[in-house]
Amino acid sequence: MKKIFSALLILSVLVQACSKSDSGSGTNSGPQITSTGFVNNHAPGNKLNNYRLDSGIIKIPSPGTSISFNYLNVPNGIPWSDTLKSPSNLIDFPGATYTIGFKDSLLGQNISLFRYYKANTTEWSLMGDDYNAFTLSISGTGTASIPKQAVKKNPVQILANFPIKYGDSSNQTCLSALNATVTTPPAPPLNLPITGPLTINQETKVNSRNICWGTLKIKGYTDSMQTVVQEYTTTIKNTYSSTNMFINALIPGILNSFGITNGQSITTKIYRFWVPNKGLVMTINADGSATVTTGL
Numbered sequence: 001m002k003k004i005f006s007a008l009l010i011l012s013v014l015v016q017a018c019s020k021s022d023s024g025s026g027t028n029s030g031p032q033i034t035s036t037g038f039v040n041n042h043a044p045g046n047k048l049n050n051y052r053l054d055s056g057i058i059k060i061p062s063p064g065t066s067i068s069f070n071y072l073n074v075p076n077g078i079p080w081s082d083t084l085k086s087p088s089n090l091i092d093f094p095g096a097t098y099t100i101g102f103k104d105s106l107l108g109q110n111i112s113l114f115r116y117y118k119a120n121t122t123e124w125s126l127m128g129d130d131y132n133a134f135t136l137s138i139s140g141t142g143t144a145s146i147p148k149q150a151v152k153k154n155p156v157q158i159l160a161n162f163p164i165k166y167g168d169s170s171n172q173t174c175l176s177a178l179n180a181t182v183t184t185p186p187a188p189p190l191n192l193p194i195t196g197p198l199t200i201n202q203e204t205k206v207n208s209r210n211i212c213w214g215t216l217k218i219k220g221y222t223d224s225m226q227t228v229v230q231e232y233t234t235t236i237k238n239t240y241s242s243t244n245m246f247i248n249a250l251i252p253g254i255l256n257s258f259g260i261t262n263g264q265s266i267t268t269k270i271y272r273f274w275v276p277n278k279g280l281v282m283t284i285n286a287d288g289s290a291t292v293t294t295g296l
Contacts, residue, residue: 029065029166029167029213030065030165030166030213030214030226030228031213031226031227031228031276032163032164032165032228032276033162033163033164033165033228033274033275033276033279034121034162034163034276035119035120035121035122035124035162035163036277037275037276037277037278037279037296038119038124038162038278038279038280039097039119039120039121039279041278041279041296042084042097042098042117042119042124042279043084043097043098044084044085044086044087044097044098045083045084045085045086046083046084047081047082047083047084048081048082048083048084048293049079049081049293049294049295050079050080050081050082050291050292050293050294051076051077051078051079051080051219051220051291051292051294052076052077052078052289052290052291052292053071053074053075053076053077053289053290053291053292054074054075054077054288054289058071058074058284058288058289058290059288060271060284060286060288061211061212061229061231061271061284062211062212063211063212064211064212064214065166065212065213065214066213066214067212067213067214067215068214068215068217069214069215069216069217069218069227069273070217071216071217071218071219071282071290072217072218072219074219076219076292082100083100084098084099084100085098085099085100085101085114086098086099087099087114087116088114089114089116089130089150092128092130092150092152093116093127093128093130093150093152095118095127096116096117096118096127097117097118097119097120098117098119099114099115099116099117099130100114100115100117101113101114101115102114102115110134111132111134112131112132112134113129113130113131113132114129114130115128115129115130116128116129116130118156121162122161122162123158123159123160123161123162124158124159124160124162125156125157125158125159126153126156126157126159127152127153127156127157128150128151128152128153128156128176129150129151130150130151131146131147131148131149131150131151132148133145133146133147133148134146142182142183142184142185142193143182143183144180144181144182144183144198145180145181145183146178146179146180147179147180147181149178149179151176151177151178152176153174153176154175154176157172157174157204157206158170158172158206158208159232160208160230160272160274160280161208164210164228164230164274165210165228166210166211166212166213166228167210168209168210169207169208169209169210170206170207170208171205171206171207171208172204172205172206172208173203173204173205173206174202174203174204174205174206175201175202175203175204176201176202176204177199177200177201177202178199178200178202179197179198179199179200180197180198180199180200181195181196181197181198182194182195182196182197182198182242182247183195184247184250194244194246194247195244196242196243196244196246196247197242197243197244197247198240198241198242198247199240199241199242200238200239200240201238201239201241202236202237202238202239203236203237203239204234204235204236204237205234205235206232206233206234207232207233208230208231208232208233209230209231210228210229210230210231211229211230211231212228212229213226213227213228213229214226214227214229215227216273216275216281216282218281218282218292219292219294220292220294220295221281221294225275225276225278225281226275226276227273227274227275227281228273228274229271229272229273229274230271230272230274231269231270231271232269232270232271232272233267233268233269234267234268234269235265235266235267236265236266236267236268237263237264237265237266238262238263238264239262239263240255240262268285268286269286270283270284270285270286271283271284275296278296279296280293281293281296
C-alpha cells in the first residue's frame with residue numbers, strides 16, 4: 001500500500017489548473033519579445049534540440065538592467081531533443097497548438113501521457129495532461145488504477161504573456177484533480193479487499209515576474225543576444241481524499257511514512273531567458289542547473 005501512494009505522489013506533480021491577475025510594466029526599458037519566434041519554433045512537427053548545463057555552476061539571476069550573462073565557458077552536458085506533435089484531443093483541450101508525449105516506467109508499469117500546450121500571439125499556456133489508462137499492481141500490496149482521463153486546467157495555466165517586457169508581472173491560483181481507484185488486499189475481520197476512489201486535488205499558486213534584462217552569450221549561438229529574464233515561482237499543495245472512509249483513514253499514516261503531510265506545499269522557482277525573434281533560449285533552475293535550446 002505504501003508503494004501505491006509513493007507512485008501516486010509522483011503522479012500528482014503532473015496535475016494543475018489556474019486563474020490569473022496581471023500587473024502592467026512600470027517601465028519600457030530593455031527589449032520587448034513578441035510571440036513570433038516562439039510560435040514559429042513551437043509548431044507541430046518541429047524538433048527542439050537541447051542540452052543541459054551542470055547543477056550549481058550557473059549563478060541565479062538578480063533583478064536589474066543592462067546585465068551581461070556570459071555562459072560560454074560553462075561545460076555542457078549530453079544533448080537531447082523533443083519533437084512537438086499535433087494535438088489529437090481537441091475536445092478536452094480546445095485551442096491547443098501542440099503536444100509533447102511522455103513515456104515512463106513506474107513500479108514495473110508503463111505510463112504514457114500527452115501534455116497539451118497553446119502558443120499564440122498573446123500567451124504561452126499549459127492546458128493539461130491526457131492520460132492513457134494504467135494500473136499499478138504489486139503482489140501482496142494491492143493495486144492503484146488510473147483510468148484514461150484528461151486532467152484539464154480550468155482556466156489554462158499561463159506560462160508567459162506576450163509581449164515579454166521588463167517589469168511585467170502576473171499571479172495565478174491553480175486547481176486540478178487526478179482520479180484513481182485503490183484496492184487493498186483482503187483484510188480482517190471479513191478478509192475482503194477494500195476498493196474505493198482516491199482523488200488528488202492540487203492547488204498551484206504562481207507568481208511570474210520579468211526581473212531583469214541585458215545580453216546573453218551561450219554555446220550554440222554565435223552572437224551576443226538581448227534578453228529578458230522571467231522569474232517563475234510555483235507553490236504546489238496536494239490534498240489526498242477518498243469518499244471511502246476506510247481508504248480515507250489510511251491516507252495520513254501512509255503519507256507520514258514518507259515524511260509528507262496531507263496538504264503539504266512545495267515551492268519551486270525557475271528563470272527563463274527570452275530572446276527577440278527566437279523565444280525561450282534557456283531555463284535556469286534554482287539549484288543552478290540549466291537547459292539550453294539551440295538552433296532557434
